Amino acid sequence: MMMRRILAAVLLAAGAPVLACDSPGADYARLESPRFVLWMATRPAPVPIGSEFAIDAVLCAKGATSADAVGFDAWMPAHRHGMNSRPSVRALDGGRWRAEGYLFHMPGRWQFTFEIDTASGRERLTHDVELD
Amino acid sequence: MRLIALLAAALLAHDAAGGLLDFTAAELRAIERHGPWPPPAPRDPSNRVSGNAEAIAFGELLFFDTRLSPNGAMSCGRCHQPGRAWTDGRRTPGGVIGATGRDALTRNTPTLWNAGFGRWFGWGGGSDTIWSFSLRPIRHPLEMGSSAAHMARTLRADPELACRYRRVFGEAGKPDEALLVDVVKAIAAFVETLVSARSPFDEFRDALARGDRDAAARYPLAAQRGLRRFVGEGNCSVCHFGPAFSNGEFGDIGVPFFVPSGVDSGRYAGIQRLRADPHNLLGRFNDRPGDAGAARTRHVQLQPRNFGEFKVPGLRNVAKTAPYMHDGSLATLSDVVKHYSELDENRLHTEGERILRPLRLSPQASADLVAFLESLSDTGRYVSGAPSRCASRRVQ
Numbered sequence: 001m002m003m004r005r006i007l008a009a010v011l012l013a014a015g016a017p018v019l020a021c022d023s024p025g026a027d028y029a030r031l032e033s034p035r036f037v038l039w040m041a042t043r044p045a046p047v048p049i050g051s052e053f054a055i056d057a058v059l060c061a062k063g064a065t066s067a068d069a070v071g072f073d074a075w076m077p078a079h080r081h082g083m084n085s086r087p088s089v090r091a092l093d094g095g096r097w098r099a100e101g102y103l104f105h106m107p108g109r110w111q112f113t114f115e116i117d118t119a120s121g122r123e124r125l126t127h128d129v130e131l132d
Numbered sequence: 133m134r135l136i137a138l139l140a141a142a143l144l145a146h147d148a149a150g151g152l153l154d155f156t157a158a159e160l161r162a163i164e165r166h167g168p169w170p171p172p173a174p175r176d177p178s179n180r181v182s183g184n185a186e187a188i189a190f191g192e193l194l195f196f197d198t199r200l201s202p203n204g205a206m207s208c209g210r211c212h213q214p215g216r217a218w219t220d221g222r223r224t225p226g227g228v229i230g231a232t233g234r235d236a237l238t239r240n241t242p243t244l245w246n247a248g249f250g251r252w253f254g255w256g257g258g259s260d261t262i263w264s265f266s267l268r269p270i271r272h273p274l275e276m277g278s279s280a281a282h283m284a285r286t287l288r289a290d291p292e293l294a295c296r297y298r299r300v301f302g303e304a305g306k307p308d309e310a311l312l313v314d315v316v317k318a319i320a321a322f323v324e325t326l327v328s329a330r331s332p333f334d335e336f337r338d339a340l341a342r343g344d345r346d347a348a349a350r351y352p353l354a355a356q357r358g359l360r361r362f363v364g365e366g367n368c369s370v371c372h373f374g375p376a377f378s379n380g381e382f383g384d385i386g387v388p389f390f391v392p393s394g395v396d397s398g399r400y401a402g403i404q405r406l407r408a409d410p411h412n413l414l415g416r417f418n419d420r421p422g423d424a425g426a427a428r429t430r431h432v433q434l435q436p437r438n439f440g441e442f443k444v445p446g447l448r449n450v451a452k453t454a455p456y457m458h459d460g461s462l463a464t465l466s467d468v469v470k471h472y473s474e475l476d477e478n479r480l481h482t483e484g485e486r487i488l489r490p491l492r493l494s495p496q497a498s499a500d501l502v503a504f505l506e507s508l509s510d511t512g513r514y515v516s517g518a519p520s521r522c523a524s525r526r527v528q
Contacts, residue, residue, distance in 0.1 A: 050379055052427055079486050084381055086433035101431030105381040106370045107165075132161060 021060035024096065028058070031114065033123040035065045038114055040127060043098075049107055049131050052085070054100040056092070059116070071115040072099040076108055107131045152349040153356045160340060162363035167337045169375050169448075174248030174324050178261050178426070179317045180419040181300055182324060190296040191322030192517060194315060197293075199286050201276040208269065208276075208319065211241045214514035217452035218244035218326060223460035225275075237274055238391040240460030243453045246446050248324035251380040251428055255442045255458040256402025260429045263313070263320035264411040270316065280308035283315055295522040313417050328448045329512035333359070333504075351507070358504025361497060366472070367487050377447035377508065384440045385471075385488060386479035387457045398458070399441035403434045451506045465505050469498045 021037045023030065028039040036059060043054040059070060072089055075082035087101040104110050112127040155163065173183065181187035194200065196209040211225050212218040220241045239255050247253070247262055259265035269275040270283070287293045288304055297304050301314045336351035362368040373379040382399040389396045406429065411417050413426035442458040456462040462471060473493040480488060493501070 050374060052424070052431070081437065082435075084433065084435075085428070085431040088431065101427055103428070103431075105379045106373060108370065 021062070024056075024058050024094075028056075029127055031125040031127050033116070033125050035062055035118070036060065036067065036116055036123060036125065037062065038116075038125050040112065040114075042102075047102075047104060047110075047129055047131060049104055052101060052103050054087075054098055055102060055112070057097045057099065057114070058095055059097070059114075065118055065120075067116045067118055069117040070097075071113075071117075073113045073115075074102060074104070074110055075113065076106070076110055078109060079106075104131060150349045151353055152345055153353070153360060155340070155360070159360060159363055162369055163337055163359065164341055165374060166369070166377060167334055167341070167375050169330055169334045169337075170327050171249070171375055173327065176248070176261055176263070176320065176324065176425075177420045177423040178413055178418040179263055179320055181314075181317050181321050184300065184321060186296070187300045187318045187321040188325055189322075189517060190300050191318035191320065193293070193296065194319050195322055199290070200270065200283060200315075201278050202282050203277070206276045208266070211269075211275075212244050217449050219453050221454070223455050238393075238396060239458055240455065242443075242445065243449065244323050244326050245328045245449050245453075246376050247326065249376045249380075249446075250378075252382075252402070252406075252443065254402065256396075256398045256400075256405070257382060257443060258402040258405035259409065259411075260406060260413045261320065261411075262323050263316040264409060264417075266316040266319050266323075267312070267411060270312075280312040284308040284311045287311065287315065291523040292521060299522060313411065317419075325517070326514075329510035331448065331510050332507045336507075352503060354500045354503035355507040356504075357497075358500035358502065359507075361491075361493075361501055362504055366491055366501070367489075368472075370487055371444045372447055377450075378444045381444055382438065382441035383444055383487075384437070384442075384480055385457075386476050387442070387459065387461065387471075388479070389440045389442075389459075391459075396458075397439050399438040399443075400434065400436075403432055403438060406432065407434075447505065448508050449510060451509045465502045466498065469493065469501045469505075473498060 024039050025041065027045055028041045031038045031040065038060070039058045041056050043056060047053055055072070057070075057072075059067060061067065070089075072087050073082060083103055084105060085101045085103045087099040089097055089099045092098050109128055109130050112129070114125045116123045116125070176182040194208075195212075196207050198204050198207045198210070200207060211220045213220060222241065224239060225237045225241050242255065250262075251257075251260070253259040253262055253265035254268070259268070270278045284304070287297055294304060297311075297314070300318060304311060306314075332351060333355070336348055336355075339345075339347035339351075362372075369377075371379055371381070371383055382402075384398075389398060406412055409415070413429045414421075418426060450456075451465060454464060456465070456468050457471075462468050472488070473491045475488055475490040477488070477490065491497075
């Protein structure tokens with residue numbers, strides 16, 4: 001699949017403070033790249049097949065690196081296709097983000113992807129879920 | 133050859149005796165996902181009369197009323213015939229309306245069974261509700277060729293229709309366009325009630341779910357083998373997912389999309405039409421604009437791979453809805469199975485999903501799949517639910 005460039009991106013304020021990387025809640029999954037930690041939880045959980053859901057996410061930088069933008073997406077690697085919908089992203093309080101409009105339209109392995117743009121390049125975090 | 137004949141005879145004898153395949157835990161989970169049936173009645177939050185008994189009766193009357201077309205010859209029920217599983221039984225409806233060549237309608241008339249459980253409507257999904265979809269055939273010059281003005285005139289002039297309208301929506305003194313939208317919402321309320329009844333598959337699925345092997349063993353072995361292939365190596369249930377046997381989305385399955393007027397781009401044009409439609413869920417005719425259901429229209433995205441994708445149809449009562457595919461090009465279920473068995477991968481988009489592979493089925497395996505598909509039929513018949521006359525009731 002031609003992995004689409006950022007589907008739903010949120011631009012982050014330059015110089016945003018580095019957030020603490022503690023878990024926001026027991027239902028959050030922890031994703032990690034060399035310079036960032038991202039916590040994500042689906043709403044609702046578990047992910048339903050064939051109906052819309054959202055994800056809540058918190059992005060933390062491990063050091064002084066700041067993210068310029070984060071792209072939210074998901075796809076099925078085995079089928080080489082993504083979703084039929086494009087999530088929209090909005091800020092919540094406490095440094096959290098909500099991405100709405102996800103819809104996984106078939107069973108199988110789906111992969112959430114988060115592409116983080118920084119001044120010195122892009123980092124990609126992924127999280128797999130198996131929908132049975 | 134003699135050995136094959138002996139094996140076939142043994143297989144048939146085994147089928148007749150009944151039995152139960154040794155389904156794996158994964159297969160049982162996959163089978164269970166196709167039920168229970170029926171689910172709770174569908175409701176459309178964007179339609180304030182969805183589920184309203186008076187609206188359903190009014191909608192049923194409108195559905196079959198040919199006066200809604202200016203020439204008095206067409207109604208919804210002319211193409212969606214109850215006796216033909218709410219289809220017209222034709223490859224495409226062109227013959228019904230007399231149009232041919234470039235002007236002919238080039239898509240097969242889909243069944244209305246279980247339409248209320250869908251997210252998108254039409255082979256290209258150009259509408260996000262049944263009521264907004266209904267506006268298209270009503271207005272299309274090759275179908276009913278009607279208009280808001282004609283619809284309003286007809287409704288206001290007929291005591292029975294006017295009486296029923298009043299009972300459901302109040303006085304009919306509103307603008308013609310708003311009145312037309314009310315009419316299609318009543319029709320949609322009726323269409324939502326077209327939920328197929330239970331099938332032999334449902335009895336089998338439920339028997340498996342409760343661990344009743346004796347009851348499950350009454351389901352023909354050929355259908356069991358077909359079902360195993362359907363949820364297994366065939367990958368059919370990836371798209372024909374859930375209790376309605378459709379994930380409600382779209383796929384390119386290698387059916388040609390060339391039509392006399394050029395190309396039917398399917399979902400690609402469907403999304404464009406959806407976005408341009410003032411009657412979509414984001415528009416002012418949505419009776420509950422803040423409802424989460426509108427999110428699907430807000431978030432749908434147009435992608436190159438949508439070109440040549442068509443709606444994944446539900447499979448309940450599929451044996452009654454021939455011919456098949458968006459263009460009605462396959463006459464029988466055997467033809468459909470053959471299509472997937474001999475799939476021409478060159479016809480799939482290069483960006484297409486890696487789900488489809490030629491199944492290369494044996495004659496026995498093909499027959500098994502057909503047996504399974506036939507087991508999705510109910511034995512129910514449509515019975516009109518329209519109550520006694522509204523206008524005369526008022527007089528009394």
